[in-house]
Amino acid sequence: MKSARVKTLLAGVFLQAVTQGVLFAQTTPAMSQLQAAPPNAPAAATALTVVPADNAWILISSALVLMMTAPGLILFYGGLVRGKNVLGTMMHSLILMAMVSVLWMVFGYSMSFGDGNAFIGNPMQYWMLNGVGGVPNGDYAPTIPHQSFMLFQMMFAIITPALISGAIAERMKFKAFLLFTFLWMVVVYFPICHMVWGKGGLMNYALGGKIPVLDFAGGTVVHISSGISALVCAFVLGKRMGYPREPMPPHNVVYSLIGTGLLWVGWFGFNAGSALNAGKLATSTFAATHFSAVGAALSWTFIEWLSKGKPSVLGAASGMVAGLATITPASGFVTVPMAFCIGLTGGVVCYYAVTKVKARFAYDDSLDVFGVHCVGSVVGMLLLGLAANAGVNEAIASVSIDGHKLSCVGSIAQFVAQFKGVLITLAWSALASMVILKIVQASVGLRVEEDEESLGLDLSQHGESAYND
Amino acid sequence: MKSARVKTLLAGVFLQAVTQGVLFAQTTPAMSQLQAAPPNAPAAATALTVVPADNAWILISSALVLMMTAPGLILFYGGLVRGKNVLGTMMHSLILMAMVSVLWMVFGYSMSFGDGNAFIGNPMQYWMLNGVGGVPNGDYAPTIPHQSFMLFQMMFAIITPALISGAIAERMKFKAFLLFTFLWMVVVYFPICHMVWGKGGLMNYALGGKIPVLDFAGGTVVHISSGISALVCAFVLGKRMGYPREPMPPHNVVYSLIGTGLLWVGWFGFNAGSALNAGKLATSTFAATHFSAVGAALSWTFIEWLSKGKPSVLGAASGMVAGLATITPASGFVTVPMAFCIGLTGGVVCYYAVTKVKARFAYDDSLDVFGVHCVGSVVGMLLLGLAANAGVNEAIASVSIDGHKLSCVGSIAQFVAQFKGVLITLAWSALASMVILKIVQASVGLRVEEDEESLGLDLSQHGESAYND
Amino acid sequence: MKSARVKTLLAGVFLQAVTQGVLFAQTTPAMSQLQAAPPNAPAAATALTVVPADNAWILISSALVLMMTAPGLILFYGGLVRGKNVLGTMMHSLILMAMVSVLWMVFGYSMSFGDGNAFIGNPMQYWMLNGVGGVPNGDYAPTIPHQSFMLFQMMFAIITPALISGAIAERMKFKAFLLFTFLWMVVVYFPICHMVWGKGGLMNYALGGKIPVLDFAGGTVVHISSGISALVCAFVLGKRMGYPREPMPPHNVVYSLIGTGLLWVGWFGFNAGSALNAGKLATSTFAATHFSAVGAALSWTFIEWLSKGKPSVLGAASGMVAGLATITPASGFVTVPMAFCIGLTGGVVCYYAVTKVKARFAYDDSLDVFGVHCVGSVVGMLLLGLAANAGVNEAIASVSIDGHKLSCVGSIAQFVAQFKGVLITLAWSALASMVILKIVQASVGLRVEEDEESLGLDLSQHGESAYND
Amino acid sequence: MEKALTTIKMPMKKIEAIIKPFKLTDVREALLELGIQGMTVCEVKGFGRQKGHTEIYRGSEYTVDFLPKTKLEIIVTNEQVEPAIETIIKAARTGKIGDGKIFISNVEDAVRIRTEERSDKAI
Amino acid sequence: MEKALTTIKMPMKKIEAIIKPFKLTDVREALLELGIQGMTVCEVKGFGRQKGHTEIYRGSEYTVDFLPKTKLEIIVTNEQVEPAIETIIKAARTGKIGDGKIFISNVEDAVRIRTEERSDKAI
Amino acid sequence: MEKALTTIKMPMKKIEAIIKPFKLTDVREALLELGIQGMTVCEVKGFGRQKGHTEIYRGSEYTVDFLPKTKLEIIVTNEQVEPAIETIIKAARTGKIGDGKIFISNVEDAVRIRTEERSDKAI
Numbered sequence A, B, C: 001m002k003s004a005r006v007k008t009l010l011a012g013v014f015l016q017a018v019t020q021g022v023l024f025a026q027t028t029p030a031m032s033q034l035q036a037a038p039p040n041a042p043a044a045a046t047a048l049t050v051v052p053a054d055n056a057w058i059l060i061s062s063a064l065v066l067m068m069t070a071p072g073l074i075l076f077y078g079g080l081v082r083g084k085n086v087l088g089t090m091m092h093s094l095i096l097m098a099m100v101s102v103l104w105m106v107f108g109y110s111m112s113f114g115d116g117n118a119f120i121g122n123p124m125q126y127w128m129l130n131g132v133g134g135v136p137n138g139d140y141a142p143t144i145p146h147q148s149f150m151l152f153q154m155m156f157a158i159i160t161p162a163l164i165s166g167a168i169a170e171r172m173k174f175k176a177f178l179l180f181t182f183l184w185m186v187v188v189y190f191p192i193c194h195m196v197w198g199k200g201g202l203m204n205y206a207l208g209g210k211i212p213v214l215d216f217a218g219g220t221v222v223h224i225s226s227g228i229s230a231l232v233c234a235f236v237l238g239k240r241m242g243y244p245r246e247p248m249p250p251h252n253v254v255y256s257l258i259g260t261g262l263l264w265v266g267w268f269g270f271n272a273g274s275a276l277n278a279g280k281l282a283t284s285t286f287a288a289t290h291f292s293a294v295g296a297a298l299s300w301t302f303i304e305w306l307s308k309g310k311p312s313v314l315g316a317a318s319g320m321v322a323g324l325a326t327i328t329p330a331s332g333f334v335t336v337p338m339a340f341c342i343g344l345t346g347g348v349v350c351y352y353a354v355t356k357v358k359a360r361f362a363y364d365d366s367l368d369v370f371g372v373h374c375v376g377s378v379v380g381m382l383l384l385g386l387a388a389n390a391g392v393n394e395a396i397a398s399v400s401i402d403g404h405k406l407s408c409v410g411s412i413a414q415f416v417a418q419f420k421g422v423l424i425t426l427a428w429s430a431l432a433s434m435v436i437l438k439i440v441q442a443s444v445g446l447r448v449e450e451d452e453e454s455l456g457l458d459l460s461q462h463g464e465s466a467y468n469d
Numbered sequence D, E, F: 001m002e003k004a005l006t007t008i009k010m011p012m013k014k015i016e017a018i019i020k021p022f023k024l025t026d027v028r029e030a031l032l033e034l035g036i037q038g039m040t041v042c043e044v045k046g047f048g049r050q051k052g053h054t055e056i057y058r059g060s061e062y063t064v065d066f067l068p069k070t071k072l073e074i075i076v077t078n079e080q081v082e083p084a085i086e087t088i089i090k091a092a093r094t095g096k097i098g099d100g101k102i103f104i105s106n107v108e109d110a111v112r113i114r115t116e117e118r119s120d121k122a123i
């Protein structure tokens, strides 16, 4: 019975596919003309040409950022949970690779990067990615196909909610997770992405915004938004059964270390790809990314060695990820020694967030999304306000906000601007997450049954177990 | 005694190496001149210059495609078998990285891409890769060194027989596997590759073929050829001892999920690299690849959720791979929404192939090579016949076959052409595989002894076990 | 008490960061001017421009080489040790990613690539990477930012000491490892790197050296230096408790196979990236790299099959790594068939080094660093002396040493030059390692206590265990 | 020695308790409070009245009848047997099917390897 | 209670069967048919007359003497002992060396944790 | 059969030895020299007087009380019991706390699955 309904559904989909196929095939000449001069492109846009080197760099960067999610993050997170929840944990990220991409195609990209007001883009402008083709979008990336820019940004949209899944690990209903992330993308991610990077966005200093916030590769959009939402989730969902009395050590630290390596490598695409070309800014961003990871790995390791007596390997790995999250907003704006210092700071602050703050407020942010990603990126955003350097990125020497020229180079004023950016992101993400969680709770419920939790998500939610003899 | 013979052998190899070294060193100026104007190059070929951006993209794509085999496929397959066979299963792919490369060097590339008739290239033309150097081959890839093109194509030749190994997992003699794949490459892969992509190949619409078959990145050459051969193998080898009565669940689903992530990422190189340059076609191929994986992941997951009551993680991963196999032939010819629909269809059809068809005909295609790769790519090849879009790839708007101009844009006529291409590939691969298997059976035998099978391939064939305390 | 001191320390670091930030921000225009015409640049350097394609290739190659260390090498090594030492083993490489990078930033790059004498560069020239910016350094890589060159080279500096860690696995104190590698970088790596690749280095044929040694991607600098030092370490540290009476099989061969795949893929960046541009030399290096791995995989597998009766999977993987290490110095100078023969030879020689030589001299080079890396690269260096081919790399046709023009093409003379290069590297590395080990032994001690060794490094050194239920 | 062995009148019992794995901490702590200072624990798979579950891998369904259980082995003196049983029952019980069993059998002798102490001095 | 324990005249036996792992399904099904509804299973390594094998890792040869075996523990009433033994033999036998052993010993008492039932009512 | 079982006067003993894992090779070799040709081995976790250790994961400290131990089960004839015990003690002893225990109990019967041999012929 059920399967009959499914078949009808699928037949529909198939038919639609075929008709659309014919449709698209017929309208293509017109469409490609359309792309050559899209309504939203400035007149001069027709002169934009693709630079193959930049395109190669952005495509490979896009691949690297997807690799961060899988197999990077799925390994990092999967290793940290107990063996009975490893598949469920990995599924959280895997299913988002599919779900977020669909949202992105239908209206998400348009809500993020379409023209609109200061808070949100027009969801219909690039509906079904119509008009996002081979011609560059001069506003965002003048030397690569608009489609390449869309793809690169999509990989960010995928990993952001995947990060949140670390806070709700080992106890959330799969259905609830799907509903939560769906709403979260629409209400939190797309708007914040538009505000920070979209044309006309509130905080987009380069394209007509009102607050000159610097965020090179997603400190606010990716790490703070997800990290604070993760904290809210941890509070609303409550602790895992038995936490913290029962020990819940990582079931396979090796997985987490593989994940760490892949995250580091992928992060080069994440940050240096955000230069959107393969020039010297990509290089300096790459360097800053590396040296911040280095700094935080060292500071986390040594502070742990001093305070706990032993330098743990998971500690070093956590430091690396903290350093990478910390430098993300700053990576395109600071020198190498500065990036190293930012990393050192990020490592220390995140270490205390994960050990002291978590213990003090007794929430179960299971895989430390808040303590690493949110706290790290807040540190990065603020230090960037003091350290932004026009020698590294000349674009910030003089920007125009509301018709006034001003500089975004490191200063108290810029620090304040960064602070505002952080606050807006924190407030909006926390508030919206709270509301969304209440809706999910009221509709499908948030947590699995006690029996299911003690059996594990792999069996209870997915009918599988990871390891069999 | 044995080792004495080996030493003589090796001394010979070494001597040869040194002499060849001197030889090559002396003849090099001549050879490089030769490369500048190879006998088979059109007069204008001397004007071909390498575009570094395109070369960078093809080199990295080649690396990505090798990564698909190892560690991608070895993990995907290795996780799905039982723990006592994991090394033997991984070895199948690993040894092919070596063996196929040698064949490719000696005569395989030449048989595939040398001039010849409609069915096979001249094996002597590029014997030992002579004449495959830094100057582009204008027929195949005018902006990258001929050698880059050769390398990229080699990675396809490696992964194709590696795919087959999933069907014979856990029971084939290692010797038999080597002999089978050797013969299979010569009799199936090189000819079909020549027919579809070689100059003058029967189905190469762009370079003088007779049937205008579209296959962007290897639906026929890679997935259908290997998938149908896998089915034949499964029938001829018979079921694993105890199958299906005894449960044979995957011994480590985590490995398979890591493999899935790496396959997805690597597939960007596989498909978008097939554009052979870093322009907008690479971008649109990248996008189509992604959205088909997305579509199939969703359709497989939800159809399983509806029919079995739970969405399995391995199901989502299987859907991803199915979506990637499905879009392979179509990836460079269709729009993003169309790719998504093709993926949706592929996911559903492969799901039924793997669950219902396999159960109905009771063969033991152990890791579902046929159900995922062959069935998926057949779906992709056929839908492509309806959906090929000149707005995406203008090259297909007008092609000349036998002196007639015609269009390969989606239509019933093109559907028929695609159908022919599929049929030829299915028939040739199945027939040849059957004959090869009989030869192997008669010479070295196909299956390991019962004792060896129950002990596992790792110990019986390789004298190792994967896990020790 | 301790933590109070730490806090003061950290406050200091933070303050410094902020002040430096302001400082850098202020001085930037000057600094960027400086970069436009650095004191050490020839007058014509101002004309150097970045080629984005080359930069994209070097950035991605840098990422690939870092991937070789993590997750490549950490998996390869981590799988080979016993389960109680896996984290400690992985930590060796992970901490070097941080520690070596800091040395590199502060003075290591300058010691390696700064101007200086034949043995060492001026550590102050690029102190804190001052002057290493967006403008290419014409001496080393005229088409990419100097900073890109620095990053690429840094990845080599990271993996080299990480290789050594395989020889001291399962028994060295973590503190001792840190001190040893710190001293080793300063006394062995930076000097040898300068001698071979630095401007004015003793063996740098292209930039004013005295001995025309060819070493494309680090046969001496990376593999011989680390491999011979590993041997010295194995002798000085002594055997693991129970070795060889007690069996110490790899605890997870699957990890090692994943590592092998990643190493192979990453090695394309290592070798082909060493072309420092994305032209045809990168392609031919890529090809040579691949075919040597292929050759050695086959020769190792078959020689083991003949002599032990079974072809082991770890054997095939070991052959791959041996072939990659062997070709490294030669990769940019030889043809594909020659690379294949060099690989065949490397596989055989390394096989005997690992099985017979190790047994004969009864040292415990736990993960065979000497037998694979040192022996392999010595083979490669010497065969290169006979096989270097100007048709592949025209730069070697005529080089000037001490005012004399000579050719580095394969010949007895070049063989002798290679031999000298190998000897110098062996002698210097062995001697220095011995002295360093004595210093470390006398200060912090080399080995963990017996109790700690039998408990495992994971628990005794890091307070963790890799696997928990 | 042989004599010694036979003259001792079985002063000890072996308690084997098969419990749900997540109850191990509770049981261990309860027994410790009772004064029992040693035990040996083994991961086992149990088959009984408690239903297993079904797993599906690519359409193939497997019924998993064996469930993960934890087996405790505790050697105690005769007097400790009943208190120990009661303690285990209290700590391990959830009231749901599959809570497990306790089996009691005789032990003839015990030896502490380190000291060669015998009988109840060894435990 | 103490009294209860001693007055019961050992009505149960413990059967420990060490078998080849791939025979587990067969044995379980055969026992189930016989009406035995519970058992506890443990992965063990066995050493006996059956030869081990040699493994080689990079030239170092290791003799592996211990082979993977599966140990079943089944508590049954006295009357079930012999039928159970016969059933196990029939289901687990391949006729080749290494088929395994069955050991029988006394059990003094049994308790079902969920219900506190004792003796043969508990199994 | 039932009769056969009861008339046999317990000719065999079961030795259970809990030892430190790295002593397994030594113990096995020593027993082999003594003429004992079979044993069954199981990885267990032990709790006793030997202190565990602390592990820290991201600031959360876990006390690990259970330590890895190896359990040997050896069925021997009555005469072999004492020599076997002595051998195990000698081979497994380090003199440090946690060396482990040996427990001895009765076995009523043994069966070799391959041949259906019974009693001491089966071991």
Ligand SMILES: Nc1ncnc2c1ncn2[C@@H]1O[C@H](COP(=O)(O)OP(=O)(O)O)[C@@H](O)[C@H]1O
Residues within 6 Å of the ligand: D018, D045, D046, D047, D048, D049, D050, D067, D069, D096, D097, D098, D099, D100, D101, E037, E038, E039, E040, E041, E073, E074, E075, E076, E112, E113, E114, E123
């Ligand atoms: N006859 C038996 N012999 C050995 N172990 C048994 C026996 N019966 C049950 N068990 C063990 O006890 C566990 C719990 O038994 P079960 O019948 O599921 O529930 P309950 O303990 O509530 O009666 C089983 O999983 C198995 O490990």
Ligand SMILES: Nc1ncnc2c1ncn2[C@@H]1O[C@H](COP(=O)(O)OP(=O)(O)O)[C@@H](O)[C@H]1O
Residues within 6 Å of the ligand: E018, E045, E046, E047, E048, E049, E050, E067, E069, E096, E097, E098, E099, E100, E101, F037, F038, F039, F040, F041, F073, F074, F075, F076, F112, F113, F114, F123
């Ligand atoms: N004396 C013994 N005590 C305990 N277990 C034994 C003993 N002898 C054999 N076993 C177990 O029985 C298994 C099979 O014994 P083996 O001698 O190899 O073959 P068979 O059962 O055919 O005689 C061994 O692997 C071991 O686990």
Ligand SMILES: Nc1ncnc2c1ncn2[C@@H]1O[C@H](COP(=O)(O)OP(=O)(O)O)[C@@H](O)[C@H]1O
Residues within 6 Å of the ligand: D037, D038, D039, D040, D041, D073, D074, D075, D076, D112, D113, D114, D123, F018, F045, F046, F047, F048, F049, F050, F067, F069, F096, F097, F098, F099, F100, F101
């Ligand atoms: N009463 C007991 N019952 C069962 N096993 C025990 C008992 N006491 C100790 N053991 C086992 O013996 C091991 C060693 O005991 P422990 O008290 O640590 O040291 P020692 O053997 O030196 O006295 C423990 O880890 C545990 O496995």
